[in-house]
Amino acid sequence: MIPYGKQDISQADIDAVVDVLKSDYLTQGPKGPLFEESLIKYTGAQHALVVNSATSALHIACLALGLGKGDWLWTSPITFVASANCGLYCGASVDFVDIDKNTYNMSVAALKAKLEKAKVQGNLPKVVVPVHLCGQPCDMKAIHELSREYGFSIIEDASHAIGGKFFEEPVGNCRYSDITVFSFHPVKIVTTAEGGAALTNSDELADKMALYRSHGVTRSPELMTEEPHGVWYYQQVELGFNYRMTELQAALGVSQMQRLDSFVARRHQLSKRYDTLLAGLPLLLPHQLEKSYSGLHLYVIRLKLDQIELPHKEVFSRLRGRGIGVNLHYIPVHTQPYYKNMGFQYGDYPEAEKYYAEAISLPMFHLMSEAQQGEVVAALTDVLGGIK
Numbered sequence: 001m002i003p004y005g006k007q008d009i010s011q012a013d014i015d016a017v018v019d020v021l022k023s024d025y026l027t028q029g030p031k032g033p034l035f036e037e038s039l040i041k042y043t044g045a046q047h048a049l050v051v052n053s054a055t056s057a058l059h060i061a062c063l064a065l066g067l068g069k070g071d072w073l074w075t076s077p078i079t080f081v082a083s084a085n086c087g088l089y090c091g092a093s094v095d096f097v098d099i100d101k102n103t104y105n106m107s108v109a110a111l112k113a114k115l116e117k118a119k120v121q122g123n124l125p126k127v128v129v130p131v132h133l134c135g136q137p138c139d140m141k142a143i144h145e146l147s148r149e150y151g152f153s154i155i156e157d158a159s160h161a162i163g164g165k166f167f168e169e170p171v172g173n174c175r176y177s178d179i180t181v182f183s184f185h186p187v188k189i190v191t192t193a194e195g196g197a198a199l200t201n202s203d204e205l206a207d208k209m210a211l212y213r214s215h216g217v218t219r220s221p222e223l224m225t226e227e228p229h230g231v232w233y234y235q236q237v238e239l240g241f242n243y244r245m246t247e248l249q250a251a252l253g254v255s256q257m258q259r260l261d262s263f264v265a266r267r268h269q270l271s272k273r274y275d276t277l278l279a280g281l282p283l284l285l286p287h288q289l290e291k292s293y294s295g296l297h298l299y300v301i302r303l304k305l306d307q308i309e310l311p312h313k314e315v316f317s318r319l320r321g322r323g324i325g326v327n328l329h330y331i332p333v334h335t336q337p338y339y340k341n342m343g344f345q346y347g348d349y350p351e352a353e354k355y356y357a358e359a360i361s362l363p364m365f366h367l368m369s370e371a372q373q374g375e376v377v378a379a380l381t382d383v384l385g386g387i388k
Contacts, residue, residue, distance in 0.1 A: 039182070044172075062086050065155070099351045154178050214241075266366050282307035329361050330356075
């Protein structure tokens, strides 16, 4: 089976992890800060906090922004559930903004219309979470302008987008957001096995996220309510969590970051080749905005079902049957049973639902060979052979 995504682990990566296993620190040692420094250097953000998952990063980002009961978080319905769940973890309410039919990211037009209506109703969001689907950045400049007009904070869910650029600047620099979140899951562009990071240019937000990451505990005298009892002394000043990243993960991340640009460049090579090889088939190929450079975590096609004899599900199943590990990113969050129990229903976000009915993620990973890509194209061509 050719997987839809796969990590690329080099001998240097292995050696970096083995060195940690032989060291004095398996957690809370020097590698975490070193990984954070590599993210700061790459993106230009002022602060980076590495954590055990992007979900944890989203959670502490929401907490740092003061999201809580009575507040609203808005995000895209085409994302993994964590982009919405982070609001629920804080006791807030969650709503969605439909996607753009070309980019599959949050529609700026739909966001603007929803904000205008929410202002009249008195339920504007406190936090908006645009998701850089497949690695292509959202129109962050336009979303940022709306945030200044309507007073909401922005968390960029850039789980797919490390290595990408917006207006020639790195995703993660937080020029148009309060906080940016990365994921380092094995199928992502850079991996730490499990892991994530939250980046910000705010000293205050960085300090708050650092507390939430590690039990709400501090050793900083300026944050304490009394003089330290001794060098051993610490205080819990917030209700925090154990969201720390281990030294093993951080060491792997430091090593992986050295190849980030080559990883993304290889994905662009594969994407261009897919574009050429699939051009004659009844498909919509990925649309790339000129002002952005995608991290290309995913290569998503959409079936032109009116030109194909087979239904979407059958095309997917036949490709899997041919050893092609296709996937579907994502099931619209508002159609999940947990969210339907809140009152969401089919028909709420038509562009997202149409996307779901047509989308298939083709294999895309750094080590993918042209021969493997040829197998994917041949299988897809054969499955779609029956064209109306």
